[in-house]
Amino acid sequence: MGSLRQVVIVCGFAALAGCDGDSLESFGGPTMGSTYSIKYVRTPGVPGPDEVQRQVEGVLAEVDRQMSTYRGDSDIERFNDLPANSCQPMPESILHLVRTGERLAEASNGAFDLTVEPLLNLWGFGPQAREIKVPDAVTLEQVRQRVGHAHLRIEGQQLCKDAAVEVDFNSIAAGYAVDRIAAQLTRLGIQSYLGEVTGELKAAGRKPDGSLWRIALEEPRDDQQVAERIIGVNGFGVSTSGDYRNYFQQDGQRYSHTLDARTGAPITHPLASVTVLQPSALMADGLSTLLLILGPEQGWEYAEKHQVAAFFVMREGTGFVTRSNKAFEQLTAVKP
Structure with missing residues (x-):
């Protein structure tokens, strides 16, 4: 089991400053074998990007030291x-x-x-x-x-x-790191931000021009990046799990890196990716993986039963079909 993160961040930079002098700051760097990025609105009294980056990277270093x-x-x-x-x-x-x-x-x-x-x-x-x-x-x-x-x-x-088991946090560690970073940004007095770690993210507040943070959900293709849908996010973690970038083929069969622990083998159903919105990025991370493993029928039933805001992308022929539930549409009803 693993969780391939392919959420693409789309942030408009046309308005970098609001009428009160607020500015949009950004920084990022390598982490967890991938990258992280932070964008935040700097208001009076809020630290500059050098200090915020130092504190964010402190959180990431601790998570890596504990969970890698x-x-x-x-x-x-x-x-x-x-x-x-x-x-x-x-x-x-x-x-x-x-x-x-x-x-x-x-x-x-x-x-x-x-x-x-x-x-x-x-x-x-x-x-x-x-x-x-x-x-x-x-x-x-x-x-x-x-x-x-x-x-x-x-x-x-x-x-x-009681057995020689080995724990792998890759399906939830990045979401946990995002929640930790979001909490740290809040402690610094930052109310509007978009924090992303290896594709897991959380957004709060609005940009200086008053618009929402915009997130593009990527079509699950392994040959190019295509935005499937763009949503506005405020106060939620967003996680996309997919099986389309890390796989191999043998004897005409495609084997994904996403494993079903019940069988010990990769998933074989047509569900290509799942995006989940939750107040906690940790839970969005875990639930997107859970739904992907369960597949297009069982996963959908689980999301409906537990009111998990979910966006499904299924393979059909040479293309894709999408399906989103009421909980997802309600959370993304506000236009970016």
Whole structure:
């Protein structure tokens, strides 16, 4: 399981200053193997971009140090290296994400699972992957024995495991980082901003010209970038999960990096991408992955039942068809 983020940010820069002298500041840089970007409205008393960038990158460094599966000294990778029946003290942020993953696993009947890293590696998509190929049935079944959220438990401030499971936060860590950044910007007195980390984002307030922050939802193509729809966002996290950039083909079959933990194999249904809007970028991140795994029918039923604002893009022939629910249309009814 993984979450490919392909939300394209479209911000109008025609009006950089409002009538009261407010200005639109922006900065960004590399993070989590990808990039981040911040745009905010600087009002009197709000720090300049150098100070805001320093604080934002402090948040990103902490998240990377705790949750990265691409560095051996992170908190979660040290836990992943432990054998079965081990415990390790963990910061509250990691325990919070483990609890979030447990709720999402239970809500999806096990389709979403934070412990799929061994499967990702086996199929060639993980941080320790050696070869991209379809695994044989015996090896797949062996690796599946090391997967399952039920093997994790929290004891006080410790994370414990009763099997040699490995936790992968890639499906929710970026959304969590966005929420942390949004909270930090608010503490700095910034009321209008657009924060994005590896494509996960959250926007609040309006630009100096009074318009909403505009987000373009990308058509799920692997050959070019095409905007499927542009929405205005104020006060919500936005996450798009898709299966169209990270995949391989073997014997005429397409294998996505998005895995269903119930089968241990990539998804095969025609749902190409899902965009979710939620007050929390963390939950938008997790739910977009959950719905993508469940597919066009089960995912739609889940979104309707739980009132998750969702925008679905399905493959049909050589093109795509889209579907959005009432909750999504209500949140995006205000024109950008």
